[in-house]
Amino acid sequence: MKMQHAVAKKANYVNGLDTDAAAATIAAIKADKSLAKFQFRAVNKWVSGGENRSTIRDFYGAGQDDTSRTVPFEFTNGEPPVLLGNNEGANPVEFLLHALAGCVTTTFVLHAMARGIHIQELSSELVGDIDLQGLLGLDDGVFPGYEQIRIRFKVKADCTDAELDDLLGYTQKQSPVCNTVCRPVPVVIERASA
Amino acid sequence: MKMQHAVAKKANYVNGLDTDAAAATIAAIKADKSLAKFQFRAVNKWVSGGENRSTIRDFYGAGQDDTSRTVPFEFTNGEPPVLLGNNEGANPVEFLLHALAGCVTTTFVLHAMARGIHIQELSSELVGDIDLQGLLGLDDGVFPGYEQIRIRFKVKADCTDAELDDLLGYTQKQSPVCNTVCRPVPVVIERASA
Numbered sequence: 001m002k003m004q005h006a007v008a009k010k011a012n013y014v015n016g017l018d019t020d021a022a023a024a025t026i027a028a029i030k031a032d033k034s035l036a037k038f039q040f041r042a043v044n045k046w047v048s049g050g051e052n053r054s055t056i057r058d059f060y061g062a063g064q065d066d067t068s069r070t071v072p073f074e075f076t077n078g079e080p081p082v083l084l085g086n087n088e089g090a091n092p093v094e095f096l097l098h099a100l101a102g103c104v105t106t107t108f109v110l111h112a113m114a115r116g117i118h119i120q121e122l123s124s125e126l127v128g129d130i131d132l133q134g135l136l137g138l139d140d141g142v143f144p145g146y147e148q149i150r151i152r153f154k155v156k157a158d159c160t161d162a163e164l165d166d167l168l169g170y171t172q173k174q175s176p177v178c179n180t181v182c183r184p185v186p187v188v189i190e191r192a193s194a
Numbered sequence: 195m196k197m198q199h200a201v202a203k204k205a206n207y208v209n210g211l212d213t214d215a216a217a218a219t220i221a222a223i224k225a226d227k228s229l230a231k232f233q234f235r236a237v238n239k240w241v242s243g244g245e246n247r248s249t250i251r252d253f254y255g256a257g258q259d260d261t262s263r264t265v266p267f268e269f270t271n272g273e274p275p276v277l278l279g280n281n282e283g284a285n286p287v288e289f290l291l292h293a294l295a296g297c298v299t300t301t302f303v304l305h306a307m308a309r310g311i312h313i314q315e316l317s318s319e320l321v322g323d324i325d326l327q328g329l330l331g332l333d334d335g336v337f338p339g340y341e342q343i344r345i346r347f348k349v350k351a352d353c354t355d356a357e358l359d360d361l362l363g364y365t366q367k368q369s370p371v372c373n374t375v376c377r378p379v380p381v382v383i384e385r386a387s388a
Contacts, residue, residue: 013243015243016243016244017243017244021278025278029326029330029332030332033333036327036330036336037323037324037326038323039322039324040285040287040322041322042291042292042295042320043318043320044292044317044319045317046299046315047210048209049207049209050210050211050304052295052299052316054291054292054295056284056292061277061326066274069281075269075284075289079300080253082262083255084211084215084219087262087263090267090269092292092294092295092296093234093297093371094234094253094267095269095293096293096374097235097236098248098250098271098293099271099286099287099290099292100286101246102246102271102286102289103286103287105271106271106285109240109244111331119240121240121388122239122240122246123240124237125237126235126238128234129233130233131232132223132232132255133223133230134368134373135301135368135369136220136223137305137364137368138223139227142230143373144367144370145371145372145376145379149379149381150381150383151381152384152386153384153385154386155388156388165385168383174329174338176286176287176328177286177287177290177339178338179337179338181381182378183337184378185339185341185375186376187342187344187345187372188342189298189344189345189347189362189366190344191347191348191349192346192348194348194350
């Protein structure tokens, strides 16, 4: 992963991604698989009611703690009035859609680059259905989470429709957030003393 | 859900939540289960490379389209340099941690209110492990998504540790984002003409 810094004299960009840096990253991981191990982190603090705030900065990856972010990202969860809040922010299930949209998009763009496909335009619309009887504990037969999430994916690129469909199918399998949603991923919660 | 507007003369708040409005919401859903059906939405537009932006505003719930948000929320996904970006924003798998932190927190706060538990302080730290060989398609035996997410949950409230542990166990089951991560949720992607 360090090699990307060594390349860069005259970078070739496809879809806004540096193809030499990407090739160097893949070569580095093939030589040492442990470089592919990442750990992402967030710290969250409750404010009041449905309002809480996350701070995101450091992560571990490519064999070291990342120090590229001098200022942390901050995001506020909130709820709309109908869910007892004041729209202090988007709500957590909406942030999940943002995460999913972004991950599918970036995964598509990355593997398009790997296939030499140049993307001109790309957008997506997501809808997710949820029955709040689950959250509220009113019906044990209702899942608290999303029943289903649908993505309408629009893309314009220099390839055939068949190639786009193939790439989109591959994207769906390889996207980390999509895979986290589609597959059961263990969440371990441990209570620490306050 | 409309009833919350009718109450409100002298609201009782526990953990920053209006208990009368909450009771009215639950009564309304018990009388008409269709009021619990919500649909959340996001629109995302690719910028370049690993940068893309979501707009979130409208949703359907409580029997109607919500119009409480006059200005949409906007969030930018980005990637750090080691992942070929320029830290244009947090990345999608980090936004997923933010969504999860917020949902577990709000679910805990809501059910604490229902149990008459008053929270003084609440914070959480999340870490998620991911092996990027999955995203990159370098090893079919590696899941592209999170292997596991761990949450360290700190809470100070006017109840016993046993009551906190019981509430936390319940929260883990009822939180919509936690349930979406822990359970396989179908994601349907359809390609539309650009």
